Amino acid sequence: ILGLIAGMGELPKLVAEEARGKGYRVFAIGLEPLADKNLSDHVDSIKKISVGKLGEIIDTLKKHHIKEAVMAGKVPKSLIYKSKIIPSLRTEKLLLSLKDKSDDSILLAIAKELEKDGIKLLNTTDFSSSLMTPEGILTGERLSENEWKDIAFGWKIAKEIGRLDIGQTVVV
Structure with a gap:
């Protein structure tokens, strides 16, 4: 089973379709309020969780025995830093530990948090070959x-x- 942490846009659906084409069952975490409402048509099962709830996201992936996951879709930093979304304690700790607020720092920190819990973050390009230039x-x-x-x-x-x-x- 592949875990899909889905932000906004078409990419999560394309990643899910390609993963399923490669024989994966896909369990999606639809990040609220971002994930496409039709994402459920492209995955085997889905749970919607607020974008600021990293602990709940990881706990849910573990509950579904997810060992590999991929992140796909846009997640605007303004939602994390400047919105009314209240982050979980784990998310808050992660954000406060960052050396800066760059995309690279945030993504690397999330990948490390997932790995701490036995979930390997795979490269999105592994499941979006149709979008890659040869x-x-x-x-x-x-x-x-x-x-x-x-x-x-x-x-x-x-x-x-x-x-x-x-x-x-x-x-x-």
């Missing part, structure tokens, strides 16, 4: 030396702006 040259022509330099430059910048939590895309 490896290799897509233009039909080999890249010039200058184009390779542009790619190396862009990759370096994209990694840094991602680390700084200021973006995910670079155009060279």
Whole structure:
């Protein structure tokens, strides 16, 4: 059984469908108030839990004997930090332990919390191959030396702006 922690958007449904196509049964935690109301049509079972209740999320996954999980879908940080949603004690402790409020810090901390309870967080791309660009040259022509330099430059910048939590895309 694969646990799916589902935020907003279409991605959780696509991940669930691909996981089921690979033979997984999918148990979803639909993060309230974000998860798509039709998510239940794409999973084997679902429980809706408030986005701020990390302890309840983990306890529910354990109760359903989930050993592997994936997170998919958008969860705006404003819901966690600036909304009327009251976080659980475990969520509050996690947020206070962060070195910063970047996406990377939050996701890494959640992954560590899951791992503490015996739940391995898998990569979303393992269940969204239909959305991935295939490896290799897509233009039909080999890249010039200058184009390779542009790619190396862009990759370096994209990694840094991602680390700084200021973006995910670079155009060279």
